[in-house]
Amino acid sequence: MQAAVKEYRPKATARKEDFWKALGLPSRGTKLHEALNAGVSYKVYTKLAETTGLESKELARYVVIKPATLKRRANAGYFNPAEGDRLYRFAEVYKSAMDLFEGDRARARGWLLSPVRGLGGRRPVEMVATTAGAEAVLDLIGRLEHGVFA
Numbered sequence: 727m728q729a730a731v732k733e734y735r736p737k738a739t740a741r742k743e744d745f746w747k748a749l750g751l752p753s754r755g756t757k758l759h760e761a762l763n764a765g766v767s768y769k770v771y772t773k774l775a776e777t778t779g780l781e782s783k784e785l786a787r788y789v790v791i792k793p794a795t796l797k798r799r800a801n802a803g804y805f806n807p808a809e810g811d812r813l814y815r816f817a818e819v820y821k822s823a824m825d826l827f828e829g830d831r832a833r834a835r836g837w838l839l840s841p842v843r844g845l846g847g848r849r850p851v852e853m854v855a856t857t858a859g860a861e862a863v864l865d866l867i868g869r870l871e872h873g874v875f876a
Contacts, residue, residue, distance in 0.1 A: 745817075745821050745824075746817075746821075748773065748777070749770055749773050749774060749777065749817060750767060750769055750770045750773060751766065751770055751814060751817065758814070761810075762807050762810045762811055762814060763807050764804075765804035765805060765806060765807065765810060766804060766805045766809070766810030766813055766814070767803065767804055767805075768799055768800055768802075768803050768804060768805070770810075770813060771785070771799070771805070771813060774813060774816065774817055774820075777820070778820055778835060779831065779835055780835075782796070783796075785816070788816060788851045788852070788854060788855065789809070789812040789813055789815075789816050789854065789855060790812060790855045791805075791809055791812070795809075812854070812855060815854050815855075815857065815860040816851075816854045816860075818860065818864070819838070819850060819851075819854050819860055819863050819864060819867075820834070820838065822863075822864055822867045822868075823835075823837055823838050823850070823867060825867075825871075826867050826870060826871055837850065838850045838851045839851055842866070844866045844869070844870075845862060845863065845866060850863045850866075
């Protein structure tokens with residue numbers, strides 16, 4: 727009599743590159759540098775708003791793009807390098823928060839929108855407009871992932 731053997735197939739997990747591919751941006755390196763300098767497509771903005779569950783105006787506020795500028799960028803179809811860089815920083819922080827909460831979008835979004843003790847009571851989304859602020863958020867996420875709270 728033969729015993730039935732089930733084949734083990736691990737569940738597919740989303741890889742880091744999948745997030746960036748879906749967004750339409752390279753994740754790192756010279757390709758990212760070139761994409762930012764060439765101008766980030768407006769489609770990246772709409773996909774980022776959709777992915778994060780934020781309203782378009784809300785996302786624009788966090789990445790410091792004025793409503794009139796946003797409208798011009800929608801018509802032109804792309805953002806200038808500085809605006810694209812801020813969009814990338816926001817996406818990087820959002821992706822890291824998603825990783826911290828193991829893919830739970832609601833918890834990641836809630837954490838990003840809430841005051842955080844490790845950031846002096848500031849909300850992470852309010853800090854992504856500058857490189858220093860985004861690095862502080864990413865640093866905190868790294869410490870939380872590794873259980874370092876001091």
